[in-house]
Amino acid sequence: MNFKLQVTDSKSRARAGNITTDHGEIETPIFMPVGTVGSVKGVHFNDLKKDIEAQIILGNTYHLYLRPGLDIIEKAGGLHKFNGWDRPILTDSGGYQVFSLSGNRKLTEEGAVFSSHIDGSKHLFTPENVVDIQRIIGADIIMAFDECAPGDADHHYAKNSMELTHRWLKRGITQFDHTENKYGHTQTFFPIVQGAGFRDLRIQSAEYIASFNRDGNAIGGLSVGEPAEVMYEMTEVVTSILPEDKPRYLMGVGTPVNILESIALGVDMFDCVMPTRNGRNGMLFTSRGIMNMRNEKWKDDFSPLDPEGTSFVDYHYTKAYLRHLFVAKEMLAAQIGSLHNLSFYLWLVKEARKHIIAGDFSSWKDKMVKQLSVRL
RNA sequence: GUGAUUGUAGCUCAGUUGGUUAGAGCGCCGGAUUGUGGUUCCGGAGGUCGCCGGUUCGAGACCGGUCUUUCACC
Numbered sequence: 001m002n003f004k005l006q007v008t009d010s011k012s013r014a015r016a017g018n019i020t021t022d023h024g025e026i027e028t029p030i031f032m033p034v035g036t037v038g039s040v041k042g043v044h045f046n047d048l049k050k051d052i053e054a055q056i057i058l059g060n061t062y063h064l065y066l067r068p069g070l071d072i073i074e075k076a077g078g079l080h081k082f083n084g085w086d087r088p089i090l091t092d093s094g095g096y097q098v099f100s101l102s103g104n105r106k107l108t109e110e111g112a113v114f115s116s117h118i119d120g121s122k123h124l125f126t127p128e129n130v131v132d133i134q135r136i137i138g139a140d141i142i143m144a145f146d147e148c149a150p151g152d153a154d155h156h157y158a159k160n161s162m163e164l165t166h167r168w169l170k171r172g173i174t175q176f177d178h179t180e181n182k183y184g185h186t187q188t189f190f191p192i193v194q195g196a197g198f199r200d201l202r203i204q205s206a207e208y209i210a211s212f213n214r215d216g217n218a219i220g221g222l223s224v225g226e227p228a229e230v231m232y233e234m235t236e237v238v239t240s241i242l243p244e245d246k247p248r249y250l251m252g253v254g255t256p257v258n259i260l261e262s263i264a265l266g267v268d269m270f271d272c273v274m275p276t277r278n279g280r281n282g283m284l285f286t287s288r289g290i291m292n293m294r295n296e297k298w299k300d301d302f303s304p305l306d307p308e309g310t311s312f313v314d315y316h317y318t319k320a321y322l323r324h325l326f327v328a329k330e331m332l333a334a335q336i337g338s339l340h341n342l343s344f345y346l347w348l349v350k351e352a353r354k355h356i357i358a359g360d361f362s363s364w365k366d367k368m369v370k371q372l373s374v375r376l
Numbered sequence: 377g378u379g380a381u382u383g384u385a386g387c388u389c390a391g392u393u394g395g396u397u398a399g400a401g402c403g404c405c406g407g408a409u410u411g412u413g414g415u416u417c418c419g420g421a422g423g424u425c426g427c428c429g430g431u432u433c434g435a436g437a438c439c440g441g442u443c444u445u446u447c448a449c450c
Contacts, residue, residue, distance in 0.1 A: 036412050058411075096411045117413055148411075192411090223410040231410095251411040258410075273412040280414065296405065334414070 001140070001188040001215045003028075003247045011362040013239060013266035016353045019216075019247055021140045022185035023080070023088040026055045028247060028268040029352055031259065031345045032090060034276060036060045037067065038083045041276055042335040043342065045085055051311050052343045053350075056087060056140075058271050061133050062094035062101070066116050066123075070136050078138025078183045090271075091139035093130050095146040095192075095220075096252070107147065109164070127172035131189070135182045143218065144172045146192045151225030158196035162205050165194045173212060190249060192220040193238050197230045206241035217242045218249040219267070223258070232261055239266035256285050256348055256372045260365050263352050275345045279337035282326045285344050289374030291319070293337065298323040305336075311343035 002020040009015070019026040033040045033048065035057045040048055048054045059079055064070075076082035079089055098105055098114045105114035111126030127145045134142040145168050149161040169191050176189040191209045195201030209217055219238050222231045235250060242248050249269035250262050259270050275285065282293040286306045291298075298319040305322060306314040313336045325333035348368075355361040 034412060041412075041414070060412080063412085090411095092411045094411095100411090101413070143411080146411095218411085220411070225410095249411090254410050272410050274410050277412060277415075278409065280412095281409080281416095283409085292406085294406090331414090 001186060003216065003245065005245055007357050008244075009264075009356050009361045010359065012264040012365075013236075014263050014352070014356045014361050014365075015266060015268060016356040017247065017268060019088075021088045021188075023086060023140055024055070026088060027350075027353060029259075029263045029349045029356075030055055030269055031349045032056050032058050032269065032271040033342050033345075034058045034271055034273050035083075035085075037063045038079055040338070040342070042280065042331075042338045043276075045083070047312075047339055048085075048342075049087070051313075051339065052346050054087070054342065054346060057085060057089055059089055059091045059137060059139065060094065060097065061091050061130060061137065061143075062097035062125075064091075064137055065094070065133050066118055070133060073138075074136050078136070080138055080183075088140040089138070090141035091134045091137055091143060092251075092271075093134070093143040093145045094125055095130075095143075096148045098125060099148050107164075109167070111145070111168075112147075127168040128175040131172055131175040131179065135179055135187060138183050138185070138187075140185065140187060141216065142176065142187055142189045144169050144189065144191045146194060146220055148221050148224065149194065149196045151197070153196045155198055155201070158194075158198055158201055161196070162194040162201050165192065166205070166208055169209070169212075173214075188215040190214060190216045190218045192218040192251070193242070194221045195234070196221055197226050197234060199233070199237055202234050202237045203241065206238040210242050213243065214246070216247040216249060216269075218251050220251045222250065223253045223272075228258065231258070232265065235262055235267065236265045256345070257369050259345075259348065260352060260369055260372075263349070263356075264362070264365055270349070275341035276338045279339075279341035280334040282333070282337060284337060285341055285372070286376070287344070287347075287368070288371055289376045290372075291376045293319070293323050293326050293333075295323070305340060306344075309340060309344060310347050311340055313339050314343070 003017055005015055005017045007016045017028045033054050038059055073082055098112045101117050105112055111124055113124050115122050130145040146165040147161045149158050181187050191212055191214055193205045193209050195205040239248055247268040250267040252272055253270055254272055284291045284293055287308050301319040304315045305317050322336055355364040
Protein backbone atom coordinates (compact mmCIF):
# COMPACT_ATOMS: atom_id res chain seq x y z
CA MET A 1 0.00 0.00 0.00
CA ASN A 2 1.18 3.46 -0.84
CA PHE A 3 -0.05 6.91 0.10
CA LYS A 4 0.69 10.01 -1.90
CA LEU A 5 -0.17 13.37 -0.41
CA GLN A 6 -1.35 15.66 -3.18
CA VAL A 7 -2.45 18.92 -1.62
CA THR A 8 -2.53 20.39 1.87
CA ASP A 9 -5.01 23.19 2.49
CA SER A 10 -3.48 26.52 3.45
CA LYS A 11 -6.12 27.61 5.98
CA SER A 12 -6.71 24.26 7.68
CA ARG A 13 -5.04 20.89 8.06
CA ALA A 14 -7.20 19.35 5.33
CA ARG A 15 -5.41 17.20 2.77
CA ALA A 16 -6.13 15.48 -0.50
CA GLY A 17 -4.23 12.34 -1.32
CA ASN A 18 -4.22 8.97 -3.05
CA ILE A 19 -3.93 5.53 -1.56
CA THR A 20 -2.82 2.78 -3.90
CA THR A 21 -3.65 -0.82 -3.12
CA ASP A 22 -3.53 -4.01 -5.14
CA HIS A 23 -7.31 -3.71 -5.44
CA GLY A 24 -7.19 -0.21 -6.83
CA GLU A 25 -6.81 3.41 -5.92
CA ILE A 26 -8.57 5.37 -3.17
CA GLU A 27 -8.90 9.14 -3.38
CA THR A 28 -8.80 10.80 0.03
CA PRO A 29 -10.52 12.12 2.00
CA ILE A 30 -12.74 9.07 1.73
CA PHE A 31 -15.75 7.59 3.45
CA MET A 32 -15.89 3.80 3.72
CA PRO A 33 -19.35 2.20 3.81
CA VAL A 34 -19.69 -0.41 6.54
CA GLY A 35 -20.32 -3.94 5.32
CA THR A 36 -20.29 -5.81 8.59
CA VAL A 37 -20.90 -9.36 7.46
CA GLY A 38 -19.45 -8.90 4.01
CA SER A 39 -22.38 -6.94 2.63
CA VAL A 40 -23.39 -3.33 2.92
CA LYS A 41 -26.88 -3.86 4.30
CA GLY A 42 -29.52 -3.56 1.63
CA VAL A 43 -27.17 -2.35 -1.11
CA HIS A 44 -26.07 -4.30 -4.19
CA PHE A 45 -22.44 -4.09 -5.21
CA ASN A 46 -23.65 -2.84 -8.55
CA ASP A 47 -25.17 0.24 -6.88
CA LEU A 48 -22.26 0.51 -4.49
CA LYS A 49 -19.84 0.79 -7.40
CA LYS A 50 -21.73 2.68 -10.08
CA ASP A 51 -24.24 4.80 -8.20
CA ILE A 52 -22.56 5.41 -4.85
CA GLU A 53 -19.03 5.14 -6.27
CA ALA A 54 -17.67 3.57 -3.11
CA GLN A 55 -13.93 3.07 -3.35
CA ILE A 56 -13.40 0.86 -0.32
CA ILE A 57 -15.70 -0.92 2.12
CA LEU A 58 -15.40 -2.28 5.63
CA GLY A 59 -15.83 -5.79 6.91
CA ASN A 60 -15.91 -6.98 10.50
CA THR A 61 -13.54 -9.54 11.91
CA TYR A 62 -15.89 -10.28 14.78
CA HIS A 63 -18.96 -10.92 12.63
CA LEU A 64 -17.24 -12.77 9.78
CA TYR A 65 -15.30 -14.96 12.17
CA LEU A 66 -18.53 -16.03 13.88
CA ARG A 67 -20.49 -16.33 10.65
CA PRO A 68 -19.94 -17.76 8.08
CA GLY A 69 -16.62 -18.67 9.76
CA LEU A 70 -13.04 -18.71 8.56
CA ASP A 71 -13.24 -22.14 6.94
CA ILE A 72 -15.86 -20.93 4.48
CA ILE A 73 -14.10 -17.66 3.74
CA GLU A 74 -10.80 -19.43 3.19
CA LYS A 75 -12.47 -22.03 0.97
CA ALA A 76 -14.04 -19.21 -1.04
CA GLY A 77 -10.60 -17.73 -1.60
CA GLY A 78 -11.03 -14.75 0.71
CA LEU A 79 -13.74 -12.18 1.21
CA HIS A 80 -13.18 -10.46 -2.15
CA LYS A 81 -13.91 -13.72 -3.99
CA PHE A 82 -16.70 -14.64 -1.60
CA ASN A 83 -18.73 -11.46 -1.96
CA GLY A 84 -17.54 -10.32 -5.37
CA TRP A 85 -16.21 -6.94 -4.29
CA ASP A 86 -12.99 -6.37 -6.23
CA ARG A 87 -12.01 -3.02 -4.72
CA PRO A 88 -10.18 -2.56 -1.41
CA ILE A 89 -11.55 -3.91 1.87
CA LEU A 90 -10.60 -2.79 5.37
CA THR A 91 -11.49 -5.01 8.30
CA ASP A 92 -12.15 -3.82 11.78
CA SER A 93 -10.29 -5.96 14.26
CA GLY A 94 -13.25 -6.81 16.44
CA GLY A 95 -11.98 -4.82 19.40
CA TYR A 96 -15.00 -2.58 19.31
CA GLN A 97 -17.51 -5.42 18.93
CA VAL A 98 -16.04 -7.44 21.74
CA PHE A 99 -16.73 -4.43 23.95
CA SER A 100 -19.98 -3.18 22.50
CA LEU A 101 -21.90 -6.36 21.70
CA SER A 102 -20.86 -9.07 24.08
CA GLY A 103 -22.67 -9.23 27.36
CA ASN A 104 -20.01 -11.14 29.17
CA ARG A 105 -16.44 -10.67 28.16
CA LYS A 106 -13.25 -10.95 30.08
CA LEU A 107 -10.15 -8.93 29.44
CA THR A 108 -6.75 -10.36 30.21
CA GLU A 109 -3.22 -9.55 29.19
CA GLU A 110 -3.52 -12.41 26.72
CA GLY A 111 -6.59 -11.00 24.97
CA ALA A 112 -10.36 -10.90 25.26
CA VAL A 113 -12.62 -13.83 26.01
CA PHE A 114 -16.11 -13.10 24.78
CA SER A 115 -19.30 -14.94 24.04
CA SER A 116 -20.96 -14.93 20.66
CA HIS A 117 -24.11 -12.88 20.25
CA ILE A 118 -25.38 -15.64 17.96
CA ASP A 119 -25.16 -18.76 20.12
CA GLY A 120 -23.40 -17.72 23.30
CA SER A 121 -20.32 -19.83 22.52
CA LYS A 122 -17.06 -18.67 24.07
CA HIS A 123 -14.15 -17.38 21.99
CA LEU A 124 -10.75 -15.80 22.50
CA PHE A 125 -9.40 -12.90 20.49
CA THR A 126 -5.74 -12.07 20.87
CA PRO A 127 -3.64 -9.46 19.09
CA GLU A 128 -2.06 -12.35 17.18
CA ASN A 129 -5.07 -14.40 16.12
CA VAL A 130 -6.94 -11.26 15.09
CA VAL A 131 -4.11 -10.61 12.60
CA ASP A 132 -4.33 -14.20 11.37
CA ILE A 133 -8.10 -13.93 10.97
CA GLN A 134 -7.84 -10.74 8.95
CA ARG A 135 -5.14 -12.35 6.82
CA ILE A 136 -7.60 -15.14 6.04
CA ILE A 137 -10.42 -12.72 5.33
CA GLY A 138 -8.01 -11.14 2.88
CA ALA A 139 -8.43 -7.52 3.94
CA ASP A 140 -6.28 -4.98 2.17
CA ILE A 141 -6.06 -3.04 5.41
CA ILE A 142 -5.87 -4.92 8.69
CA MET A 143 -6.60 -3.17 11.98
CA ALA A 144 -4.79 -3.73 15.25
CA PHE A 145 -6.66 -5.33 18.13
CA ASP A 146 -7.38 -2.60 20.67
CA GLU A 147 -9.47 -1.88 23.69
CA CYS A 148 -11.98 0.85 23.05
CA ALA A 149 -12.54 2.56 26.38
CA PRO A 150 -15.99 4.01 27.05
CA GLY A 151 -16.53 7.73 26.43
CA ASP A 152 -16.82 8.51 30.14
CA ALA A 153 -13.78 6.50 31.21
CA ASP A 154 -11.75 8.12 33.98
CA HIS A 155 -8.06 8.86 33.60
CA HIS A 156 -6.96 5.79 35.50
CA TYR A 157 -9.05 3.44 33.41
CA ALA A 158 -8.14 5.20 30.17
CA LYS A 159 -4.42 5.03 30.94
CA ASN A 160 -4.46 1.31 31.71
CA SER A 161 -6.59 0.67 28.67
CA MET A 162 -4.24 2.64 26.45
CA GLU A 163 -1.19 0.86 27.81
CA LEU A 164 -2.80 -2.52 27.23
CA THR A 165 -3.64 -1.45 23.67
CA HIS A 166 0.01 -0.46 23.20
CA ARG A 167 1.28 -3.81 24.44
CA TRP A 168 -1.22 -5.56 22.21
CA LEU A 169 -0.07 -3.43 19.30
CA LYS A 170 3.51 -4.61 19.63
CA ARG A 171 2.36 -8.21 19.56
CA GLY A 172 0.07 -7.55 16.62
CA ILE A 173 2.84 -5.96 14.60
CA THR A 174 5.21 -8.81 15.34
CA GLN A 175 2.58 -11.29 14.21
CA PHE A 176 1.81 -9.29 11.09
CA ASP A 177 5.44 -8.90 10.11
CA HIS A 178 6.07 -12.61 10.53
CA THR A 179 3.13 -13.77 8.40
CA GLU A 180 2.51 -13.69 4.67
CA ASN A 181 -0.12 -12.17 2.41
CA LYS A 182 -2.71 -14.83 1.99
CA TYR A 183 -4.08 -14.49 -1.53
CA GLY A 184 -1.35 -12.77 -3.54
CA HIS A 185 -2.41 -9.19 -2.91
CA THR A 186 -0.56 -6.98 -0.46
CA GLN A 187 -2.05 -6.55 3.01
CA THR A 188 -1.14 -3.73 5.34
CA PHE A 189 -1.55 -3.07 9.04
CA PHE A 190 -2.86 0.06 10.80
CA PRO A 191 -2.20 0.70 14.52
CA ILE A 192 -4.80 2.59 16.58
CA VAL A 193 -4.36 5.58 18.88
CA GLN A 194 -6.34 5.42 22.14
CA GLY A 195 -6.45 7.59 25.27
CA ALA A 196 -10.13 8.47 25.63
CA GLY A 197 -10.82 12.16 26.29
CA PHE A 198 -7.42 12.93 27.84
CA ARG A 199 -4.95 15.17 26.09
CA ASP A 200 -1.86 13.78 27.79
CA LEU A 201 -2.82 10.19 26.98
CA ARG A 202 -3.69 11.05 23.39
CA ILE A 203 -0.29 12.70 22.95
CA GLN A 204 1.49 9.75 24.48
CA SER A 205 -0.47 7.29 22.39
CA ALA A 206 -0.07 9.20 19.13
CA GLU A 207 3.70 9.42 19.65
CA TYR A 208 3.91 5.73 20.38
CA ILE A 209 1.82 4.80 17.35
CA ALA A 210 3.77 7.19 15.10
CA SER A 211 7.05 5.57 16.15
CA PHE A 212 6.14 2.37 14.31
CA ASN A 213 5.86 4.30 11.03
CA ARG A 214 3.27 2.00 9.50
CA ASP A 215 1.53 2.63 6.17
CA GLY A 216 -1.39 4.32 7.88
CA ASN A 217 -2.66 5.18 11.36
CA ALA A 218 -6.03 5.13 13.01
CA ILE A 219 -7.65 7.15 15.76
CA GLY A 220 -9.96 5.03 17.87
CA GLY A 221 -12.05 5.49 20.97
CA LEU A 222 -13.84 8.61 19.78
CA SER A 223 -17.51 9.18 19.00
CA VAL A 224 -18.33 6.86 21.88
CA GLY A 225 -20.52 9.24 23.84
CA GLU A 226 -18.18 12.18 24.51
CA PRO A 227 -19.17 15.73 23.48
CA ALA A 228 -18.27 16.71 19.92
CA GLU A 229 -15.82 19.38 21.15
CA VAL A 230 -13.83 16.72 22.99
CA MET A 231 -13.79 14.60 19.88
CA TYR A 232 -12.45 17.47 17.78
CA GLU A 233 -9.91 18.45 20.40
CA MET A 234 -8.56 14.91 20.68
CA THR A 235 -8.50 14.53 16.91
CA GLU A 236 -6.56 17.75 16.55
CA VAL A 237 -4.02 16.73 19.16
CA VAL A 238 -3.49 13.39 17.48
CA THR A 239 -3.32 14.55 13.86
CA SER A 240 -0.66 17.09 14.82
CA ILE A 241 1.54 14.19 15.91
CA LEU A 242 0.81 11.42 13.41
CA PRO A 243 3.06 11.48 10.33
CA GLU A 244 2.03 13.79 7.51
CA ASP A 245 2.88 11.33 4.80
CA LYS A 246 0.61 8.55 6.03
CA PRO A 247 -3.17 8.37 5.86
CA ARG A 248 -5.13 8.96 9.07
CA TYR A 249 -8.27 7.04 9.75
CA LEU A 250 -10.82 8.33 12.29
CA MET A 251 -12.76 5.25 13.30
CA GLY A 252 -16.53 5.27 13.57
CA VAL A 253 -17.08 8.92 12.65
CA GLY A 254 -19.62 10.28 12.03
CA THR A 255 -22.26 12.78 11.06
CA PRO A 256 -21.70 14.79 7.87
CA VAL A 257 -20.66 17.75 10.02
CA ASN A 258 -18.27 15.59 12.08
CA ILE A 259 -16.65 14.43 8.86
CA LEU A 260 -16.13 17.90 7.43
CA GLU A 261 -14.74 19.22 10.71
CA SER A 262 -12.41 16.24 10.99
CA ILE A 263 -11.21 16.62 7.42
CA ALA A 264 -10.30 20.16 8.40
CA LEU A 265 -8.24 18.67 11.24
CA GLY A 266 -6.28 16.45 8.88
CA VAL A 267 -8.22 13.18 8.78
CA ASP A 268 -8.25 11.20 5.52
CA MET A 269 -10.46 8.18 6.13
CA PHE A 270 -13.81 7.62 7.81
CA ASP A 271 -16.33 4.89 8.40
CA CYS A 272 -19.63 5.00 10.18
CA VAL A 273 -22.85 3.04 10.39
CA MET A 274 -24.84 6.25 10.48
CA PRO A 275 -25.68 6.59 6.77
CA THR A 276 -26.86 3.00 6.54
CA ARG A 277 -28.42 2.49 9.96
CA ASN A 278 -30.19 5.83 9.98
CA GLY A 279 -31.02 5.57 6.31
CA ARG A 280 -32.65 2.22 6.97
CA ASN A 281 -34.75 3.87 9.63
CA GLY A 282 -35.88 6.92 7.72
CA MET A 283 -33.27 9.58 8.48
CA LEU A 284 -31.84 11.08 5.31
CA PHE A 285 -28.85 13.41 5.08
CA THR A 286 -28.83 15.92 2.24
CA SER A 287 -26.78 18.96 1.26
CA ARG A 288 -29.69 21.12 2.46
CA GLY A 289 -30.20 19.39 5.79
CA ILE A 290 -31.73 16.37 7.48
CA MET A 291 -35.07 14.79 6.64
CA ASN A 292 -36.96 12.29 8.77
CA MET A 293 -38.88 10.47 6.08
CA ARG A 294 -41.42 9.13 8.56
CA ASN A 295 -42.69 12.63 9.26
CA GLU A 296 -46.27 13.27 8.27
CA LYS A 297 -45.35 16.44 6.41
CA TRP A 298 -43.97 14.41 3.49
CA LYS A 299 -47.17 12.46 2.91
CA ASP A 300 -48.23 14.50 -0.13
CA ASP A 301 -44.92 16.02 -1.17
CA PHE A 302 -44.43 14.65 -4.65
CA SER A 303 -41.15 16.43 -5.31
CA PRO A 304 -38.00 14.35 -5.91
CA LEU A 305 -36.25 12.95 -2.85
CA ASP A 306 -33.22 15.19 -3.24
CA PRO A 307 -33.13 17.44 -6.30
CA GLU A 308 -29.42 18.09 -5.73
CA GLY A 309 -28.55 14.46 -5.01
CA THR A 310 -26.34 12.40 -7.27
CA SER A 311 -28.00 9.04 -6.87
CA PHE A 312 -30.58 7.47 -9.15
CA VAL A 313 -32.97 7.25 -6.19
CA ASP A 314 -32.75 11.00 -5.59
CA TYR A 315 -34.63 11.97 -8.72
CA HIS A 316 -36.49 8.75 -9.45
CA TYR A 317 -38.45 8.55 -6.17
CA THR A 318 -40.56 11.21 -4.49
CA LYS A 319 -40.64 12.13 -0.81
CA ALA A 320 -44.28 11.08 -0.53
CA TYR A 321 -43.56 7.66 -2.01
CA LEU A 322 -40.57 7.05 0.23
CA ARG A 323 -42.57 8.10 3.29
CA HIS A 324 -45.26 5.65 2.26
CA LEU A 325 -42.65 2.88 2.00
CA PHE A 326 -41.25 3.66 5.45
CA VAL A 327 -44.67 3.78 7.07
CA ALA A 328 -45.58 0.50 5.35
CA LYS A 329 -42.26 -0.96 6.51
CA GLU A 330 -41.33 -2.02 2.99
CA MET A 331 -37.83 -3.38 2.48
CA LEU A 332 -37.42 -1.01 -0.43
CA ALA A 333 -37.61 1.94 1.99
CA ALA A 334 -34.49 0.75 3.79
CA GLN A 335 -32.73 0.18 0.50
CA ILE A 336 -33.54 3.63 -0.88
CA GLY A 337 -32.61 5.31 2.41
CA SER A 338 -29.26 3.51 2.54
CA LEU A 339 -28.52 4.16 -1.10
CA HIS A 340 -29.30 7.84 -0.80
CA ASN A 341 -27.28 8.36 2.38
CA LEU A 342 -24.22 6.50 1.14
CA SER A 343 -24.31 8.33 -2.11
CA PHE A 344 -24.58 11.60 -0.21
CA TYR A 345 -21.65 10.74 2.07
CA LEU A 346 -19.48 9.80 -0.89
CA TRP A 347 -20.53 12.98 -2.69
CA LEU A 348 -19.63 14.99 0.41
CA VAL A 349 -16.07 13.70 0.72
CA LYS A 350 -15.52 13.96 -3.03
CA GLU A 351 -16.69 17.56 -2.93
CA ALA A 352 -14.41 18.23 0.05
CA ARG A 353 -11.50 16.83 -1.95
CA LYS A 354 -12.35 19.07 -4.91
CA HIS A 355 -12.39 22.14 -2.71
CA ILE A 356 -9.13 21.19 -1.00
CA ILE A 357 -7.51 20.92 -4.41
CA ALA A 358 -9.18 24.14 -5.58
CA GLY A 359 -7.93 25.90 -2.44
CA ASP A 360 -11.27 27.09 -1.05
CA PHE A 361 -12.00 24.26 1.36
CA SER A 362 -12.39 26.31 4.54
CA SER A 363 -15.01 28.72 3.26
CA TRP A 364 -16.89 25.90 1.53
CA LYS A 365 -16.80 23.82 4.71
CA ASP A 366 -18.12 26.66 6.87
CA LYS A 367 -21.02 27.18 4.49
CA MET A 368 -21.80 23.45 4.31
CA VAL A 369 -21.67 22.93 8.08
CA LYS A 370 -24.46 25.49 8.47
CA GLN A 371 -26.65 23.84 5.85
CA LEU A 372 -26.06 20.25 6.91
CA SER A 373 -27.57 20.55 10.36
CA VAL A 374 -30.79 22.20 9.21
CA ARG A 375 -33.91 20.12 9.85
CA LEU A 376 -36.09 19.95 6.79
C1' G B 377 -89.71 -14.37 19.39
C1' U B 378 -87.31 -16.55 24.09
C1' G B 379 -82.87 -17.19 27.05
C1' A B 380 -77.94 -16.04 27.62
C1' U B 381 -73.72 -12.92 26.16
C1' U B 382 -70.93 -8.37 24.77
C1' G B 383 -70.24 -2.95 24.74
C1' U B 384 -63.87 1.17 28.14
C1' A B 385 -58.34 5.09 23.27
C1' G B 386 -57.97 4.08 16.01
C1' C B 387 -57.36 -1.72 17.17
C1' U B 388 -57.04 -5.89 21.01
C1' C B 389 -58.07 -5.72 25.90
C1' A B 390 -57.15 -4.73 31.73
C1' G B 391 -59.82 -2.17 35.39
C1' U B 392 -59.87 -5.61 42.75
C1' U B 393 -65.98 -6.14 47.59
C1' G B 394 -68.41 1.19 44.29
C1' G B 395 -63.36 5.69 46.32
C1' U B 396 -58.57 11.25 43.90
C1' U B 397 -56.59 13.72 37.47
C1' A B 398 -59.57 5.57 33.91
C1' G B 399 -54.55 2.02 32.36
C1' A B 400 -51.48 -1.47 29.00
C1' G B 401 -49.86 -3.42 24.29
C1' C B 402 -50.16 -2.28 19.29
C1' G B 403 -51.12 1.82 15.99
C1' C B 404 -50.59 7.22 15.33
C1' C B 405 -47.35 11.89 16.00
C1' G B 406 -42.37 13.64 17.32
C1' G B 407 -37.09 12.92 18.97
C1' A B 408 -32.52 9.98 19.54
C1' U B 409 -29.02 6.44 17.09
C1' U B 410 -21.32 7.57 15.40
C1' G B 411 -14.95 1.02 14.37
C1' U B 412 -24.05 -2.18 12.65
C1' G B 413 -27.63 -7.91 16.51
C1' G B 414 -32.65 -5.52 9.78
C1' U B 415 -32.83 -2.20 15.21
C1' U B 416 -33.33 -0.39 19.93
C1' C B 417 -34.37 3.53 23.18
C1' C B 418 -37.05 8.18 24.77
C1' G B 419 -41.15 11.53 24.65
C1' G B 420 -46.30 13.07 23.08
C1' A B 421 -51.38 13.23 21.47
C1' G B 422 -55.77 10.46 21.93
C1' G B 423 -61.44 8.07 26.00
C1' U B 424 -68.98 12.42 27.05
C1' C B 425 -66.36 4.25 29.94
C1' G B 426 -72.96 2.38 23.94
C1' C B 427 -77.26 5.68 25.27
C1' C B 428 -81.23 7.47 28.90
C1' G B 429 -82.78 7.45 33.77
C1' G B 430 -82.15 5.76 38.96
C1' U B 431 -79.57 4.25 43.85
C1' U B 432 -75.35 6.62 46.54
C1' C B 433 -71.53 11.64 49.79
C1' G B 434 -69.33 9.22 45.44
C1' A B 435 -70.89 4.83 39.53
C1' G B 436 -66.64 2.39 34.24
C1' A B 437 -68.42 -1.08 38.23
C1' C B 438 -74.96 -1.61 41.42
C1' C B 439 -80.51 -1.24 39.56
C1' G B 440 -84.28 -0.25 35.47
C1' G B 441 -85.03 0.81 30.42
C1' U B 442 -83.15 1.08 25.51
C1' C B 443 -79.85 0.11 21.50
C1' U B 444 -75.75 -3.13 20.12
C1' U B 445 -72.25 -7.85 19.56
C1' U B 446 -72.12 -12.98 19.57
C1' C B 447 -74.43 -17.69 20.63
C1' A B 448 -78.22 -21.29 21.70
C1' C B 449 -83.24 -22.73 21.42
C1' C B 450 -88.30 -22.37 19.34
